[in-house]
Amino acid sequence: MTPPGGDPPAAAGAIAARSPLELFWRRLRADRVALGALIFIGLLVLVAVLAPLVVKLAGAPAPNVRSTDALDPTFGSATGPSADHLFGVDNLGRDVFSRVIYGARVSLEVAILATGSAVVAGVVVGMLAAYHGGWVDTVISRTLDVLLAFPILLLGIGLASACSLGDGCLGLIQPGLGVVVVVIAIATFPYIARIIRGQVLSLREKEFVEAARSLGASDRRIIFRQILPNLVAPIIVYTTLVLPQNILFEAALSFLGVGVQPPQASWGQMISDASAEFEDAWWFMFFPGAALVLTVLAFNLVGEGLEDALHPKARK
Amino acid sequence: MNDLRLRRARRPLPSRPLLLGCVATLALVLGACGGSSSDKKVAAGGFASGLPTDGQKRGGTLKLLGSEGFFHLDPGGSYFQLDYMVTYATQRPLYYFKPDDPKTAVPDLADGPPQVSADNKTVTVKIKSGIRYGTNKKTAITGKEVTAADVKYAFERGLNPSVANGYEGVYFPLVGADKAKGGPISGITTPDAHTIVFKLTKPFGATTARALVMPLTVPVPKSYVAPLDAKQPNPYDAQPERQAFTGPYMISDYKAGKTITLVRNPQWDPKTDFKPAYLDRIEWTIDADPNVAGRQIFSGTGLANADTPTAGAVKRFATRAKDRITFTPLGNRFVGVNTQRKPFSDINVRKAFAAALDRRAMLLARGGPLVGQLATHFLPPTIPGYDEAGGAKGTGADYLANPSGDPAVAAKYMKLAGFPSGKANGEKVVMLGENDSPAKETAQITRDAIASLGFDVSFRLLDQSTLYSKFCGVRTELEKIDVCGFAGWLPDFSDPYAMLTANFYGKSITAVNNSNASLFDDPAVNAAMDKAALIADAGDRAKAWGAIDRRLVDKVAAVPFLFDNVANIASKNVQGVVGQWIASWDLAYTSLK
Numbered sequence: 001m002t003p004p005g006g007d008p009p010a011a012a013g014a015i016a017a018r019s020p021l022e023l024f025w026r027r028l029r030a031d032r033v034a035l036g037a038l039i040f041i042g043l044l045v046l047v048a049v050l051a052p053l054v055v056k057l058a059g060a061p062a063p064n065v066r067s068t069d070a071l072d073p074t075f076g077s078a079t080g081p082s083a084d085h086l087f088g089v090d091n092l093g094r095d096v097f098s099r100v101i102y103g104a105r106v107s108l109e110v111a112i113l114a115t116g117s118a119v120v121a122g123v124v125v126g127m128l129a130a131y132h133g134g135w136v137d138t139v140i141s142r143t144l145d146v147l148l149a150f151p152i153l154l155l156g157i158g159l160a161s162a163c164s165l166g167d168g169c170l171g172l173i174q175p176g177l178g179v180v181v182v183v184i185a186i187a188t189f190p191y192i193a194r195i196i197r198g199q200v201l202s203l204r205e206k207e208f209v210e211a212a213r214s215l216g217a218s219d220r221r222i223i224f225r226q227i228l229p230n231l232v233a234p235i236i237v238y239t240t241l242v243l244p245q246n247i248l249f250e251a252a253l254s255f256l257g258v259g260v261q262p263p264q265a266s267w268g269q270m271i272s273d274a275s276a277e278f279e280d281a282w283w284f285m286f287f288p289g290a291a292l293v294l295t296v297l298a299f300n301l302v303g304e305g306l307e308d309a310l311h312p313k314a315r316k
Numbered sequence: 317m318n319d320l321r322l323r324r325a326r327r328p329l330p331s332r333p334l335l336l337g338c339v340a341t342l343a344l345v346l347g348a349c350g351g352s353s354s355d356k357k358v359a360a361g362g363f364a365s366g367l368p369t370d371g372q373k374r375g376g377t378l379k380l381l382g383s384e385g386f387f388h389l390d391p392g393g394s395y396f397q398l399d400y401m402v403t404y405a406t407q408r409p410l411y412y413f414k415p416d417d418p419k420t421a422v423p424d425l426a427d428g429p430p431q432v433s434a435d436n437k438t439v440t441v442k443i444k445s446g447i448r449y450g451t452n453k454k455t456a457i458t459g460k461e462v463t464a465a466d467v468k469y470a471f472e473r474g475l476n477p478s479v480a481n482g483y484e485g486v487y488f489p490l491v492g493a494d495k496a497k498g499g500p501i502s503g504i505t506t507p508d509a510h511t512i513v514f515k516l517t518k519p520f521g522a523t524t525a526r527a528l529v530m531p532l533t534v535p536v537p538k539s540y541v542a543p544l545d546a547k548q549p550n551p552y553d554a555q556p557e558r559q560a561f562t563g564p565y566m567i568s569d570y571k572a573g574k575t576i577t578l579v580r581n582p583q584w585d586p587k588t589d590f591k592p593a594y595l596d597r598i599e600w601t602i603d604a605d606p607n608v609a610g611r612q613i614f615s616g617t618g619l620a621n622a623d624t625p626t627a628g629a630v631k632r633f634a635t636r637a638k639d640r641i642t643f644t645p646l647g648n649r650f651v652g653v654n655t656q657r658k659p660f661s662d663i664n665v666r667k668a669f670a671a672a673l674d675r676r677a678m679l680l681a682r683g684g685p686l687v688g689q690l691a692t693h694f695l696p697p698t699i700p701g702y703d704e705a706g707g708a709k710g711t712g713a714d715y716l717a718n719p720s721g722d723p724a725v726a727a728k729y730m731k732l733a734g735f736p737s738g739k740a741n742g743e744k745v746v747m748l749g750e751n752d753s754p755a756k757e758t759a760q761i762t763r764d765a766i767a768s769l770g771f772d773v774s775f776r777l778l779d780q781s782t783l784y785s786k787f788c789g790v791r792t793e794l795e796k797i798d799v800c801g802f803a804g805w806l807p808d809f810s811d812p813y814a815m816l817t818a819n820f821y822g823k824s825i826t827a828v829n830n831s832n833a834s835l836f837d838d839p840a841v842n843a844a845m846d847k848a849a850l851i852a853d854a855g856d857r858a859k860a861w862g863a864i865d866r867r868l869v870d871k872v873a874a875v876p877f878l879f880d881n882v883a884n885i886a887s888k889n890v891q892g893v894v895g896q897w898i899a900s901w902d903l904a905y906t907s908l909k
Contacts, residue, residue, distance in 0.1 A: 066764070068677045068720070075631045076680030091627070092681060092757050257751040261776060262760050276607045276753055277628050 034305020122192025240303035366642035366894030382622025450583030594907035652833030704862020739770030812861030
């Protein structure tokens with residue numbers, strides 16, 4: 001936690017003061033595993049953004065191009081890695097490498113948008129409940145309790161199914177990627193809201209908040225200038241922990257057929273398509289599965305690294 | 317997954333000479349056609365023939381693994397392939413197709429062939445003596461002999477809303493049926509206990525006589541069943557173990573969506589029946605995972621598939637256990653587009669779509685040449701009229717000439733449809749498909765074809781039951797959708813009337829349980845069908861229906877893409893016998909080894 005407002009004490013002698021950011025970076029840099037995972041994520045983002053270029057450079061066809069000649073002519077089944085198709089083709093003759101690369105786009109897009117939405121909603125709701133207290137807190141907390149009582153995957157499946165037809169839900173949530181983002185955001189924001197509420201309940205009783213209040217600071221100033229800066233660390237940590245969960249959540253929804261709809265490539269959907277043929281076409285499941293595992297692992301490692309760097313004492 | 321069997325399937329009955337079936341399927345299947353009794357076990361290519369053989373073993377339990385449930389087990393409502401497997405093992409219709417002869421119906425409950433009057437408006441059937449009802453619990457009906465009055469009541473209750481038979485009006489234009497609503501039908505009389513006479517409103521005897529194989533003809537004792545028919549839902553359907561059984565087996569236990577068990581019917585007298593009924597017991601699991609089921613059947617014993625095996629299972633058996641997989645040619649598959657709504661109300665857009673569709677990819681997605689052959693029209697090789705409609709070559713339409721699709725021909729028809737660039741301008745097309753393989757894959761290929769024409773395709777995949785019960789089968793919903801699921805048809809019996817009317821006759825468009833996927837209603841085609849249905853001569857009938865098939869292709873009533881070869885798989889100690897007319901196991905002929 002950063003110290004409350006005001007300037008740090010003046011540096012004494014030759015000892016140079018380090019800002020919290022510098023300290024954080026030094027600690028994170030020392031964590032080789034987290035750093036490696038961070039580099040992996042950076043590369044993944046780059047690959048996702050430059051997917052068309054990467055696929056072109058690899059000489060692979062676009063993700064939705066079907067090559068029936070690449071299929072087994074007798075059974076019409078998927079064929080394995082070859083010079084023409086680095087990761088083989090799926091049961092429609094589509095290049096698995098190309099689809100894995102494009103699948104990264106969907107995974108990251110959904111994870112970032114859904115997590116971002118969930119974090120914003122969770123922080124706002126959590127702060128509102130804790131800071132105001134009273135009936136506001138009661139109503140919000142009980143609503144969160146109700147939301148938390150739903151099995152998260154079932155809630156997601158229900159919402160995704162209900163919003164996937166026609167004009168979506170209430171005309172606001174359009175079928176497609178938007179549904180998945182909204183479903184995941186709705187399913188995960190209560191967790192963040194609960195955590196933020198707990199943090200704010202503690203912070204609002206701190207002396208620096210009391211001091212600001214006694215100096216006549218408005219609620220808005222207290223929230224944005226005193227409390228919110230002290231929530232940055234937990235928000236970062238929880239965000240990095242929620243991100244991989246949401247990548248898995250998207251994959252699960254797509255696996256169950258209520259997530260991203262074909263022909264858009266998604267790792268979960270690719271794994272689902274491959275599950276019936278795993279015995280005969282391992283590549284079809286292996287590559288998207290490996291991409292999913294590595295991505296989630298990388299985010300988890302980065303999350304832990306960030307937590308260590310932000311709260312060095314907490315780990316000890 | 318098994319989309320074939322869930323397409324409101326009518327009972328199939330291949331009628332084309334089996335030798336032709338062999339040629340048409342590149343001699344991969346049905347090699348036993350015309351073969352001697354000694355090679356009956358093996359078909360060409362080394363695959364199992366699925367035919368009955370000498371010396372099959374009696375006794376034992378067969379376990380069937382499937383992933384789909386039943387629609388109706390009441391013989392009055394039974395109209396689905398899986399329903400038929402149970403109904404024909406537990407009940408006796410007037411006529412039956414032996415598993416190795418899908419062309420000739422033989423008398424089952426009937427005692428001799430049906431007599432059709434010279435004016436083609438009266439059909440008379442004699443029924444056998446000594447056939448008795450078996451029940452699980454002893455009731456007043458247990459052991460009672462079947463009479464013609466029981467068949468009469470079966471037809472009467474077919475029109476009762478609590479039974480709601482789906483085809484009685486189509487095949488049996490009975491005098492007085494329009495006023496019956498579950499009560500007596502004046503057009504059915506029983507001069508004595510073993511004679512039943514059907515009087516028809518039009519000279520339809522040739523078709524009605526063929527339809528006497530349908531499960532509606534299974535006798536139902538009024539004294540026992542009428543009180544049940546007064547209830548909703550009808551217990552005779554919802555609790556099928558309460559039925560009065562006439563077949564070699566009885567349903568002893570049924571848990572909807574889970575299991576069904578068949579045991580021997582103690583009242584069944586083999587002297588009155590030609591069915592061997594080798595098995596003692598049949599245990600059917602309804603909610604098995606299809607991939608797991610395929611592996612279990614491959615490595616286990618006493619197991620067989622209940623519904624269509626997965627592509628992976630077909631490959632595994634076809635490469636590693638050829639003698640345990642059978643392929644049976646049957647039925648068709650096509651993509652129906654909404655012919656009453658833009659853009660597909662324009663015949664040139666439909667032709668462009670047909671030209672753009674990669675039918676070869678569709679075939680491969682379904683499992684390749686083993687599980688079907690490319691279709692260029694709607695009557696399959698097993699049905700009269702196939703040759704008259706163009707045979708394997710097709711009608712010569714340029715939009716179906718290239719199996720891999722032809723963008724140039726597609727562009728030509730798009731220009732004729734008023735799109736000067738040969739492409740649409742992003743007009744929206746709504747498409748719904750199934751989310752199970754292989755229907756999921758064929759849906760994606762179809763979507764790609766529509767998108768290649770320049771349309772913006774709103775594409776959703778749904779589970780099968782939702783898709784058909786909420787959208788494709790409901791007219792008001794279907795009218796708002798451009799492409800809804802996939803269609804295909806298994807004929808009720810070996811006749812082109814049974815193959816084409818359900819899908820393309822204007823009057824087949826119904827509010828619910830609609831089977832006309834394209835909402836195709838062409839007055840000229842309807843009139844031609846009405847006329848062809850009355851033709852009694854087999855040759856003339858085939859010619860007339862072949863011409864109708866050609867006309868359907870000309871009008872692009874739908875885009876045909878496949879004539880099916882249905883696969884069935886069994887464990888190594890199962891002597892599976894396939895009813896060629898239904899393309900699934902005939903449980904009264906299947907045995908253990």
